[in-house]
Amino acid sequence: MVKQRAAFQFGGREIPAGSRATVDLPVAQLYTHTPVNMPVHVIHGRRDGPVLLVCAAIHGDEIAGVEIIRRLLKLPALNRISGTLLAVPIVNVLGFVDRTRYLPDRRDLNRSFPGSERGSLAARIAYMFKNDILDRATHVVDLHTAAIHRANLPQVRANLADPGSAELARAFGVPVVINSPLIEGSLRHVADQKGVPVVTYESGEALRFDEPGIKAGGQGIVRVMRHLGMLSPSRAKKTTPREHFVADSSTWVRAEQDGIFRAAVGLGAHVRQGQVLGYISDPFGEREIAVEASIDGLVIGRVNLPLVHEGEALFHLARFERSTQVARHVEVFRERLEVEESALGEPPIV
Numbered sequence: 001m002v003k004q005r006a007a008f009q010f011g012g013r014e015i016p017a018g019s020r021a022t023v024d025l026p027v028a029q030l031y032t033h034t035p036v037n038m039p040v041h042v043i044h045g046r047r048d049g050p051v052l053l054v055c056a057a058i059h060g061d062e063i064a065g066v067e068i069i070r071r072l073l074k075l076p077a078l079n080r081i082s083g084t085l086l087a088v089p090i091v092n093v094l095g096f097v098d099r100t101r102y103l104p105d106r107r108d109l110n111r112s113f114p115g116s117e118r119g120s121l122a123a124r125i126a127y128m129f130k131n132d133i134l135d136r137a138t139h140v141v142d143l144h145t146a147a148i149h150r151a152n153l154p155q156v157r158a159n160l161a162d163p164g165s166a167e168l169a170r171a172f173g174v175p176v177v178i179n180s181p182l183i184e185g186s187l188r189h190v191a192d193q194k195g196v197p198v199v200t201y202e203s204g205e206a207l208r209f210d211e212p213g214i215k216a217g218g219q220g221i222v223r224v225m226r227h228l229g230m231l232s233p234s235r236a237k238k239t240t241p242r243e244h245f246v247a248d249s250s251t252w253v254r255a256e257q258d259g260i261f262r263a264a265v266g267l268g269a270h271v272r273q274g275q276v277l278g279y280i281s282d283p284f285g286e287r288e289i290a291v292e293a294s295i296d297g298l299v300i301g302r303v304n305l306p307l308v309h310e311g312e313a314l315f316h317l318a319r320f321e322r323s324t325q326v327a328r329h330v331e332v333f334r335e336r337l338e339v340e341e342s343a344l345g346e347p348p349i350v
Helices: 065-072 078-081 093-097 122-133 163-172 187-193 211-226 321-339
Strands: 008-010 013-015 020-030 036-044 047-056 084-088 139-144 150-158 176-179 198-204 245-246 249-254 259-261 276-281 288-292 297-303 313-319
Touching: 008 036, 013 020, 013 297, 020 093, 020 122, 036 122, 047 065, 047 078, 047 176, 047 211, 065 139, 065 198, 065 211, 078 187, 139 163, 139 187, 150 163, 150 259, 163 198, 163 211, 163 249, 187 198, 198 211, 211 321, 245 297, 245 321, 249 297, 259 297, 276 313, 297 321
Parallel strands: 047 084, 047 139, 139 198, 150 176, 176 245
Antiparallel strands: 008 013, 020 036, 036 084, 150 198, 150 297, 249 313, 259 276, 276 288, 297 313
């Protein structure tokens, strides 16, 4: 007789093996005495396995990850998972409601970990998230977008010196991987300190849905779950393995004057040092300068707002040994996204 797996104890609830539940964790209270909760969806499989935490909207205006998690939770295969999935679509609930990156105290939640039980609002939420949710996880996928008025190419950021995080980055299956330093106070930093493998997926723009990035993110999480043995291997015909390329450094190209910005290259473009990336001019075109690439690299981020100030970041360039080859793989990756059926079975957002 097969021994029944123990129930998952979470937030004062008991989730039996082979079931799922949404648990509301108290976060704060509004001036109106209205309670604010952080909803966590728990899927507890019948078979033993990892505890994967997938979270989004630590920055409240980075909403694409919310849609990725919504699609993920509709996947029928999750009814047969091994291990446990903790899905938190909206970590920064207060920022999400106000459509802002920050909390009401103007602090950045992703610079507030591990937090403090008696600190600022940000510190208290970080403390609760770390102790009640993160401490239960064996692996983490943290979903982000670029900041407001900027867009990111689909990319995974990880501390590749950690073998577990490097494995997750490889399994996610997007072409661009950034060997990114750990920022003190971030979720990735505190998870790494605990020895928990963690990757950050970045794609798209704050307060916007980007269908290719959402699709790539959902498929990446499914590949991670298959890699961890939480889902059965794909029954689809085997295809060429998805190559990934690691950038060990990146740099921002900034505006040298105020003005109206016109971009000449897009995300995923391979650029050469000195190549013109765009132009900044005054409204009459009397004073115009070219924006040039400072290095050979790949455009992994760019500003979308045409109105810029001197010193503002315009293009994010990543250095690769073979930037031309990376650009070709990014293009193939985009084409695959267009023709492949979504692993999450959703019609595209248009």
